[in-house]
Amino acid sequence: MEPKKYASFIGGAYDYEGEERGVYSPIDGRLVAHVVMATPEKADRAVDAAQDAFKRVWSKTPLSERRRILLRLAEIIQARSDEYALLESLNTGKTLRQTTFMDIPLGIEHLSYFGRSLEFKDSREIVHPEYPGTKGVVQYLPLGVVAAVAPWNVPFLMAVWKVAPALLAGNTVVLKPSHFTPLTALELAEDAKRAGLPDGVLNVVVGEGRVVGDALIQNTKVAHVSFTGSTKTGLDVAKKAAGLRRITLELGGKSPNIVFEDADIDRAAKGVLFGIYLNSGQLCESGSRLLVHSAVKQRLLAKIVEYMRRMNPGNPLDMETDVSAITTAEQKNKIELMVDSAVTQGARLVYSKDITKSVPEGGLYYPPTLLDNVPPHTEAAREEIFGPVLTVLEFEDEEEAVAIANDTEYGLAAGVWSQDIDKARRVAEAIEAGTVWINEYHLLSAAAPRGGFKKSGIGRELGLEGLLELTQTRHLFINQGGGDLSEVAYSLVVRE
Template identity: 45%
Template sequence: IVPWNFPLLLASWKIGPALACGNTIILKPAEQTPLTTLKLGELIIEAGFPAGVVNILTGGPETGKAIVAHPGIDKIAFTGSTAVGKEIMRGAADTLKRVTLELGGKSPNIVFSDADIDGAVKGAINGIFYGKGEVCNAGSRLFLESKLKDEFTEKLVGRALKMRPADPLDPKTRLGAIVSQEQMQTVLGFIESGKKDGAKLVAGGNRVAIDGSKGFFIEPTIFGDVKNDMKIAREEIFGPVLSVLTFEDVDEVIGQANNNPYGLAAAVWTRDVKRAHSVSRRLKAGTVWINTYGLMDASLPFGGYKSSGFGRELGAHAMEHYTELKTVWLNMG
């Protein structure tokens, strides 16, 4: 069961290991983005797959519930929100299905004062605004060592203001449309929450209209003076909204970074390699990037801690979720 933000990519993450391990599968795309998956189905037929090996089933929540409850299905692999992931676990309980869940995130992006500032600014921008922030591992919490706050924020805002929402079909566009009106309203609601809680809006915060487009667009949005207990710092927004927090020392920032329900990813920016590895070990996150953000490779496992789910996509570890262990004894006497 795959989400709407990377429908074709995440479908391939599920299909690959499942087929390699000899399984037949049912693939359910999100109801908002079924077309790429249906096109994939056409290519699967064209490639000569036997009928029934890959089955594509479209629909909304009721379709998903039927899949989860069906006694003839042995395993559910789900990517999506934590709330729906919990529903899937409850639904799978009656049939004791195997379940793997790649869920939401509120990833901390930590910048120490000895970091390459320009590189970290670029990484912070890409970490939150890539894919309009509709990314599970988006770096939506930016932790700056206090002495960096003014310089870093100024550069950050300067880059954000240059990113204007535009036609997603234009190859030059770096910030396209939010997936739906419902999701846009959710994001705007979080922005209002940040204002009411006392965070300082330093960039964006508005819906914008694009000539000739009926899409839903939101400016790149940055909040300063954010506290870790604010809603915008604790809950997954899934939109182009960045919360900037500050810290004084290593122990403080690790405490703040880990004090969150999620644990999907994190990043550390510093020239001190010893500190980078020490902080990485202490962060409760399934992936930690050092002096970069968002790198992925098909050979490396990806998944989260805590409310970000369990199980892993990609790499050899993903194969384990599509197999069963069996012990066979043979008496040769």
């Protein structure tokens, strides 16, 4: 069967004019799709389509109707969930188990959440205690056009996270997925139209960041820029998007997973593995730094290695495979260089899974790896590896654990493992991170705000907090005729 041809989805239709490129699977190098690349001019046209749709129809669409369309979209994707899961796996190299049981169902649930949740209201009444006989109404109004720039590692989920709240709040969207992994985002746009979303409300442009992304974020008709990616690129985005507009940045992480001596060691070992090896470590919040109490370090590492030995490498499309591919060749090379450099500088290789004979030829893979005694000055110790590599540090007490956890420029996420919940919460509240799991890792809720401290970003996505960032407020001060304010205020300038 001939691979499908995709293109930017602008104003409710694909625009097939332009340079065509092949999309190749990191699983085995096969051609999985053709994509026509956008230009800066197409990015501008997408913004114009979004602005027109905002003024013409979407800003006037009732909140109840916006909810209904999101719920209908969730139903349509649910009916095609197997197709989405396979496409996401082929495009990203994720295991089919992960896309089937996590990425696609979670995205559908998050769409449904924003369609069902009554937490967000487009207005609320307030009381003016200073002025009897009056009332106030605070309205939560859409901003206009939202430019959403997404990374290559979780394309479907990221599309949902950026699109659903923006649409619910009444904004229109131009989404730029990574040109490496655009396929499910484009399918989402098609299905949104089937769900009844008016043309131009959701547009998807496919192109390189420095070409199409730059055009989007510098377009003065864009009211809000939402970017997820590396800290380096995020800083560049912030400069280019400067001006009187909103910006949300979710950037890199170097997240600690802290295991205390009173933790359930078996459960903690499973959580640590899940925290770093899910998606082969290609998640911003991956728990890439294991901080373990010295009293249980050897026992925990032994249990982790035991579970690593049981991991099943193979073709990610096989439902028995546990190891995802690395999505891009550039990222695979980066992982190799950082690990090799760390080992050369003294890090101890505790375990590296042998996968060479199990994975498909022509694919991009890196073995699940465990490093101890990583010199603190090395790049692997300080910077985001974004791969299946866990580094180990030990501590003696709470104070040292918190100090090590916070000794980083990043602050996206963390995990704390202890059967003493009071202690775990005390430690969690001392960690400089936007999300801290206690006796858990990686689990995400659409009801919870997501974002980072320090160089891991600004602003929040998801949750009521994320929704409100996509709105602007108007205060209506209403005198209902029940109070005479002349003695309070008017008499200062008005004489009867």
